[in-house]
Amino acid sequence: MPELPEVETIARGLAPQVEGRTVTAVHILNDSTVEGRRELLEHRVTGCVISRVHRRGKVLLMDIAPASASATDKPVVAPQPSSQPTHVAFHLKMTGRLFVYPQGTPPAVHTRIIFDLSDGSRVFFDDARKFGYCRALAAQDFTEWNFWQKLGPEPLEIGEDAFVQLLRGRRTRIKAALLDQTVIAGIGNIYADESLFRARIRPDAACDSIPEAKLRALHGVMQAVLQLAIRECGSSIRDYRDAHGDAGAFQNNFLVYGKAGEKCTVCGRKLSTAKVAGRTTVFCGKCQK
Missing domain, CATH: 1.10.8.50 (Helicase, Ruva Protein; domain 3)
Structure with missing residues (x-):
């Protein structure tokens, strides 16, 4: 299972490839890879800009924010503030991977979720063993996510x-x-x-x-x-x-x-x-x- 250094490395490598890009579509190819509310990931993330990629524990996080209509090829209806997701969280578990591919790249056999971005690139969440998951979270969801609430301090930050x-x-x-x-x-x-x-x-x-x-x-x-x-x-x-x-x-x-x-x-x-x-x-x- 990827631990802190591996997830930190993935976040640092992914950030320059996706930050500032708008998610134009989300394709869920395996329902069990989505944890929590599917509609937040499938519909509410679309049209949002990826503002930051970072890590908490072994979880990789994409911070997202609403994008203007000009940031995508077609107008996007802004989500309601109460359900606007602020993060997309990935837990890679044993075999989860995140890669950025060129426009038009078809899914591989283990591709579970695809995020199409405004520059034409595609982010694949691949997971051979299907233990990993992706979850979209509105601001209030963090207070209700038991896993998140129980996470201990960061080992590189604790005195x-x-x-x-x-x-x-x-x-x-x-x-x-x-x-x-x-x-x-x-x-x-x-x-x-x-x-x-x-x-x-x-x-x-x-x-x-x-x-x-x-x-x-x-x-x-x-x-x-x-x-x-x-x-x-x-x-x-x-x-x-x-x-x-x-x-x-x-x-x-x-x-x-x-x-x-x-x-x-x-x-x-x-x-x-x-x-x-x-x-x-x-x-x-x-x-x-």
Whole structure:
């Protein structure tokens, strides 16, 4: 599943290709890919300008605003303010992708939604496994979207003191806490394993058993890992590609993820594996204590 660095990379690559363009048509090719009110996406988004592309946690967001009739090939009736969507949200889940194609490009076998833009280009939301979804949201919908309301703080924005307070009183295992999107948003299996190894913390250690100094170290390491992964355009394990179709490169920096049975780069001991919060976890039993 694309995590924070991958979604951030996609947002940054998509932004210059679509910002300032008007959505002239929305084609829904798979009903189950739409979450929430279909009519908001299919009809109310049409005629709106994409003003910004950004990310919250693992969710990619397109901010949209009403466009004048001159911005499209034919006049558009402005939506009623009460139902005017302000965002289109994409959760890519395991295999979701967003690409921009030239005018007239036909849908592929896994294309679920197409957005036609005023410059003739087309944005495809492709998803081989159909776990991802797209949702149009009016301003008031965010207060009613349970998933959005429960999202934890952004790991690249939270301060060190707040991060320590977030974790120190919890009895849950530290990796489970990092994977819990209601605790902190955007971190998944890859970056939890890599951050915990670099901070020398066992993934199954209870949060309230970890010394404060180590939690502070984890905060810095976590942010450094995420920032490096963003600079490397994310990690490509199987399906992930950025908005230009290119693979990420952070997988070349993995120290533990996916390396069970290999030698620890620090001590030379064979890396161990276990299940934590239902996820395969790789760690060094000697270095991480």
